[in-house]
Amino acid sequence: MRLTRIISALAGALAIVATPAVAHAQNEYPPPPPVLTLSSTTITAGDTVVLSGRGYGLGEQVRIDHAHRAGAAGRTSGATNRNNHAGPAMVTVAYRQPLADGHAPTPPITITADSTGAFSVRLRFTDPGVEDITASGLTSGRSASVTLTVLPRGNLPVTGSNLVKMSIGGGSLLVAGAALYLVTLMRRRRRAAGGGSELVS
Amino acid sequence: MAAGPSVIHRSRRRRRRQRLRRALLAAAVAGSVFALGGGWLVIRGWEARGQLISAAGLASDLSDQVLAGDTGQAHRTLAALQDQAAAAHDITTGPAWWTASRTPYAGRNITAVRAIAASVADLASQAFPALVQLKPSALLPTAGHLDLAALAAAAPALASADTVVQQVRTRLDAIPATGLVPPIRDAVHTLRTEIDRLSGLTSAGHQGTALLPALLGADQPRTYLLLLQNLAESRSTGGIFGAYAVVRADHGQLTMTNRGAGGDLQQFAEPVLPLDAGTKALYTDRIGTFPADVNLTPDFPTAAQTFREMYRRRTGVTVDGVLATDPVALSYLLRAIGPVTMPGEPTLEAGTAVRTLLSEPYQNIESDSDRHDYFASSVLAIFDTVMHRRSNPRAVLAALDQAAGERRILFWSSHAGERDALAGTELAGVLPDHETVPTVGVFLNDGSGSKLDYYLTHSATLTVGSCRADGRRQLSLRVTLGSTAPSSGLTPAVTGLALAGKPYTARIIVYLFSPVRGSLVAARLDGTPAPLGSGVQGTRQVGVISVDIPPGRSRVLDVSLLAPAVPANTAQLWLTPGVAPWTTHINPAPACAQ
Helix, strand or coil: CHHHHHHHHHHHHHHHHHCCCCCCCHHHCCCCCCCEEECCCEEECCCEEEEEECCCCCCCEEEEEEEEECCCCCCCCCCCEECCCCCCCEEEEEECCCCCCCCCCCCCEEEECCCCCCEEEEEEECCCEEEEEEEEECCCCCEEEEEEEEECCCCCCHHHHHHHHHHHHHHHHHHHHHHHHHHHHHHHHHHHHCCHHHHCC | CCHHHHHHHHHHHHHHHHHHHHHHHHHHHHHHHHHHHHHHHHHHHHHHHHHHHHHHHHHHHHHHHHHHCCHHHHHHHHHHHHHHHHHHHHHCCCHHHHHHCCCCCCHHHHHHHHHHHHHHHHHHHHHHHHHHCCCHHHHCCECCECCHHHHHHHHHHHHHHHHHHHHHHHHHHCCCCCCCCHHHHHHHHHHHHHHHHHHHHHHHHHHHHHHHHHHCCCCCCEEEEEEEEEEEEEECCEEEEEEEEEEEEECCEEEEEEEEEHHHHCCCCCCCCCCCHHHHHHHCCHHHHCHHHCCCCCCHHHHHHHHHHHHHHHHCCCCCEEEEECHHHHHHHHHHHCCEEECCEEEECCCCHHHHHHCHHHHHCCCHHHHHHHHHHHHHHHHHHHHHCCCCHHHHHHHHHHHHHCCCCEEEECCHHHHHHHCCCHHHCCCCCCCCCCEEEEEEEECCCCCHHHHEEEEEEEEEEEECCCCCEEEEEEEEEEECCCCCCCCHHHHCCCCCCCCCCEEEEEEEECCCCCEEEEEEECCEEECEEEEEECCEEEEEEEEEECCCCEEEEEEEEEECCCCCCCCEEEECCCCCCCEEEEECCCCCCC
């Protein structure tokens, strides 16, 4: 055990010597509260959501981008379409600071953080899928992102659900038929074998 | 001619009467045979019941004797059990039972009884004999050494026992749950519960004896990082990786080669392993640069590999695996091995170890380095005792089982085959990618830079709600977080960076994980709408919220989520293990209408 302690002391000393000086302050290690938040993290297509940010520069210009993915959360197979200018996937609804001309701009949106470095904007999303929304401070370079799930509006197509029901019905009929066939087969085998021992399952 | 028709008529009537009489007679005979048969079945069934009950008692005695290492007595119990089980099985087989099991109403019950009898007979004749041969003491180290040859010798017997137990389990699972009379339904339920427990043991034993020799250096020496999670400063998997020790395993001989504190590894300028965009967005670069943040993620393999790389960068040593545990798990172990004395320090005992390790050092030990030294010495002292003291194997296994079940023992191996063998167990610490029952994760991380989470209390209620038209299921989660911290008298070592603004206020960054392919909808804190940070991990949407808890207060977080369209009508929770146990409640709901 004495040897263990000597080795451990040596290793400890080496570890300290080998540690390079790091510029970052040690008190930055605890996880911070989220920088960017949503009033709701799942909405129905066409609905609005409030995006809030904090910790940007005072009065800083913040650019808001979004990348659209088709399908459910985490399904990365869908095509990524950053800054979708073609369709109205994301539309601003309201600013805390209205634009001078009173018109809602098209994405990417640039808005101004307030005197505390915070901002808040109401956005409308029209395409079902997953939206990765990023807010980047144009001066500070500070960037954060949030993920929003956008569900399709209304019910699933009626034909689709009927088709599912029909296939379930057909499937159970098939299964029942197969079970009947198996039972008959087993009985026939048992009868053919004849002996009582065959009845012991 | 005139009489003709009447004669014919009379003879026809007579024939009809005769036929009726014959039919009645046949029915009476059949009825009495049936009644006799039924009565016979009842009597024989009653005998079988008696034999099964006594077999159940013997099986329970047997498991006690096997784990206590009382081999002689275990053999006698096994012989008696085999007789009883075989007798019950004989009674419930044969033409009468076969016929009866095919009758429309009683059939189900009779089938169930036969399955029970057959299961018990299989266990008695095929699984238990292998288990009786085991010497549980071989599974524990003596004089600092674990007998790998004995472990390897036990492997085939455990493997075959496990196969039989899994087969029995499958057979019992096939018994329909509905249409059984209460006593038989209860018997099936009891046996299922017992078999689940037994199959947990045999599969752990099977896996363990197959894996342990290699893990303990049978082929070549191995080194492991043993991490003690400091639950007073919570992280998703438990707490920050505080004290660590490096353990070398060579042919079953275990030695500790180095020890230190996670903080000694210091911050890195760049993440030590590449971070994907999703990980970076959720946890920031911290998860790859600060040793104290590698387990912001609940995914233990990520945390283990990051810490291992940090240790390699600082010391040049690449370990073969990472094992993390916590003081609560150590307290379970102390319950089994007895108190551990440390020169010049308070004795570590089961009832007080958590306080001794997580609270008192911050009040009594002034310098950080002395405190780290104390933590490391404690781990070393407990490790030495486990290696050298002769303990009751049953108690040690029970302690390890409880700790593993609460995810207080996590293991990652650098060998892919060993990881595969442990995949899906609690030891792996991996949230599943596919799930039949939607799982909601609630992971707590200290955001104040303090040791105040020693005082944290928590409860969670998960309620399965209504079905949406698209088949998605609504879930509502209520998490109550409280603090029993005093409002004065704590040292700066406890209050730490006090990032919540007030030194005695705990700040918890809560990560909320949706089920696989589910989503997170919105949250309210104490009834007020609370915006959420959000990201994605795997196929789960993750919400982030910061909750400040003043001393003596509690906060209520209500979260609404969506589960994907799955047949399950219940849900489950995956939580950060803490100092205080979680109070949890799951409210299931009827299945969605098709």
